[in-house]
Amino acid sequence: xxxxxxxxxxxxxxxxxxxxxxxxxxxxxxxxxxxxxxxxxxxxxxxxxxxxxxxxxxxxxxxxxxxxxxxxxxxxxxxxxxxxxxxxxxxxxxxxxxxxxxxxxxxxxxxxxxxxxxxxxxxxxxxxxxxxxxxxxxxxxxxxxxxxxxxxxxxxxxxxxxxxxxxxxxxxxxxxxxxxxxxxxxxxxxxxxxxxxxxxxxxxxxxxxxxxxxxxxxxxxxxxxxxxxxxxxxxxxxxxxxxxxxxxxxxxxxxxxxxxxxxxxxxxxxxxxxxxxxxxxxxxxx
Ligand code: GLY
Numbered sequence: 001x002x003x004x005x006x007x008x009x010x011x012x013x014x015x016x017x018x019x020x021x022x023x024x025x026x027x028x029x030x031x032x033x034x035x036x037x038x039x040x041x042x043x044x045x046x047x048x049x050x051x052x053x054x055x056x057x058x059x060x061x062x063x064x065x066x067x068x069x070x071x072x073x074x075x076x077x078x079x080x081x082x083x084x085x086x087x088x089x090x091x092x093x094x095x096x097x098x099x100x101x102x103x104x105x106x107x108x109x110x111x112x113x114x115x116x117x118x119x120x121x122x123x124x125x126x127x128x129x130x131x132x133x134x135x136x137x138x139x140x141x142x143x144x145x146x147x148x149x150x151x152x153x154x155x156x157x158x159x160x161x162x163x164x165x166x167x168x169x170x171x172x173x174x175x176x177x178x179x180x181x182x183x184x185x186x187x188x189x190x191x192x193x194x195x196x197x198x199x200x201x202x203x204x205x206x207x208x209x210x211x212x213x214x215x216x217x218x219x220x221x222x223x224x225x226x227x228x229x230x231x232x233x234x235x236x237x238x239x240x241x242x243x244x245x246x247x248x249x250x251x252x253x254x255x256x257x258x259x260x261x262x263x264x265x266x267x268x269x270x271x272x273x274x275x276x277x278x279x280x281x282x283x284x285x286x
Contacts, residue, residue: 001166001168001169001170001261002169002261002276002278002279003037003040003041003049003165003166003168003169003279004165004166004257004261004263004276004277004278005033005036005037005040005052005163005164005165005166005257005276005277005278006033006066006163006164006165006255006256006257006263006265006274006275006277007029007032007036007052007056007161007162007163007255007274007275007276008029008160008161008162008163008207008209008253008255008265008272008273008274008275009025009028009029009034009056009061009062009159009161009244009272009273009274010062010063010158010160010161010178010209010253010272010273011158011159011209011210011267011270011272011273012025012270012271012272012273013273013285014159015036020100020140021061022273022286023275024061024063025061026273026275026284026286028059028061028062028286029273029274029275030275030282030284031139032055032056032059033052033275033276033277033282033284034259034277035052035055036048036051036052036055036163036165036277037277037278039052039169040165041166043112043167044086044167044169044171044173045084045085045086045165045166045167045172045173045205046082046084046086046087046110046165046171046173047130048160048163048165048173049082049163049164049165049173049174049175050103050104050106050107050175051173052165053080053103053161053162053163053175053176053177054101054103054104055212056161056162056163056177057099057100057101057102057103057161057177058101060138060140061159062159062160062161063079063158063159063160063161063178063179063180063182064078064102064159064160064161064177064178064179065078065101065102065103065136065177065179066100066136066138067136067138067140067141067159067179067234068136068137068141068178068179068180069141069144069145069159069179069180069181069182069183070137070141070142070144070145070182070183071180071182071184071185071186071188072183072184072185072186073184073186073286074145075097075186075250076097076136076137076141076179077090077095077096077097077119077179077180077186078093078095078096078097078099078102078104078136078177078178078179078180078191079093079094079095079096079102079104079177079178079180079189079192079193080092080093080096080102080103080175080176080177080178080193081093081106081116081175081176081177081191081192081193081194081197081198082103082106082107082110082173082174082175082198083173083174083175083195083198083199083200083205084110084171084173084186084200085171085172085173085174085200085201085202085203085204085205086171086172086173086202086230088201088202089110089113089115089176090115090116090195090198090199091106091107091109091110091116091119092106092109092115092192092193092194092198093105093106093109093116093117093118093122093126093134093193094116094118094119094122094189094190094193094277095118095122095187095189096119096122096123096126097123098123098133098134098135098136098208099123099126099131099132099133099134099136100131100134100136100168102177102182103175103177104131105122105125105126105129105131106118106175106193108125108129109125109165116193118137118189119187128241136179144182145177145182145183145282148182148183153244158176158209159178160177160179160192160209161176161177161178161209162174162175162176162177162178162192162198162207162208162209163175163176163207164199164200164205164206164255164256164257165205165257166209166257166259166261167206170259171202172200172201172202172203172204172240172257172258172259173200173205174198174199174200174205174206174207174221175207176193176197176198176207176208176209177192178190178192178209178212178269180212181211181212188212189212190212191208191212191213191215191216191220192208192212194216195219195221195222196215196216196218196219196220196221197209197215197216197220197221198221199221199224199225200225201225201229201238202259203225203228203229203255203258203259204224204225204227204228204229204234204258204259205225205256205257205258206220206221206224206238206254206255206256207219207221207254207255207256208221208252208253208254209252209253209267209272210252210253210267210268211250211251211252214248214249214250214252215245215250215252217245217248217250218241218244218248218250218252218282220241220242220244220245220252220254221254223228223237223241223244224237224238224241224254224256225237227240227241228258231256233262234256234257234258234262234264235262235264238254238256238264238266239266241254242254242266245278246268250268251268251276253265253266253267253268253271253272254266254267255272255274255276261278263276263278265285270283271285271286272286273285273286274286
């Protein structure tokens with residue numbers, strides 16, 4: 001099997017006003033997809049999606065890990081999940097604070113009996129795993145937060161990150177990480193650490209971005225993967241599931257790979273930033 005990888009950096013809604021950020025995001029995705037593809041050549045899909053999402057979390061341009069958006073009480077809470085399509089196991093952390101890489105904590109949970117942890121207990125688990133304190137806030141997010149305070153304006157989950165990979169053994173995995181919608185009510189649960197936002201099995205893998213509530217209403221990632229398992233092509237499964245989400249006024253973006261090596265992506269406007277790489281080369285979009 002020829003290895004393949006697709007990554008995303010969420011929606012790019014600044015494109016009309018800030019070309020510099022757009023170019024910086026495209027460059028970051030190009031660098032990260034190249035590094036991740038090299039890693040994929042010698043690692044499993046599951047190890048690779050974690051590696052790739054860690055790089056995305058470390059890039060302050062995106063709303064995950066460092067650079068996460070701030071919630072309505074002035075605090076950052078992050079969510080991330082891993083789905084290994086080979087073992088069909090899902091793990092995740094919900095509303096974790098004060099760590100650098102939520103996706104690494106999700107990875108630590110994948111072999112355990114209790115695989116999705118939230119809030120303070122997730123943080124206590126992180127400290128038991130010797131994961132140190134880290135403040136993921138950057139000055140730009142505090143400026144945006146102050147603006148939102150004036151207008152009490154909620155966000156749309158823009159800048160969530162994700163990765164889907166197919167390894168040389170034909171196994172698929174997906175990982176997704178987010179700082180949430182921005183300015184949300186504390187305790188709100190994002191789609192990114194649920195099977196609606198991140199899912200994979202032996203047939204396909206999907207990572208979503210957009211408004212978490214819309215994605216959860218549609219059970220988007222798991223629905224697409226189930227449809228592929230039941231005989232739909234990847235394109236048919238994504239098109240149909242996305243049309244159902246749109247019918248209800250939903251806002252989302254999808255990246256996906258199937259076990260035949262097909263990539264497929266679809267999103268609402270404004271567009272997503274994403275990049276894909278396989279033996280035929282690299283492509284970067286929006
Ligand atoms: N999709 C990110 C969120 O709504 O939290």
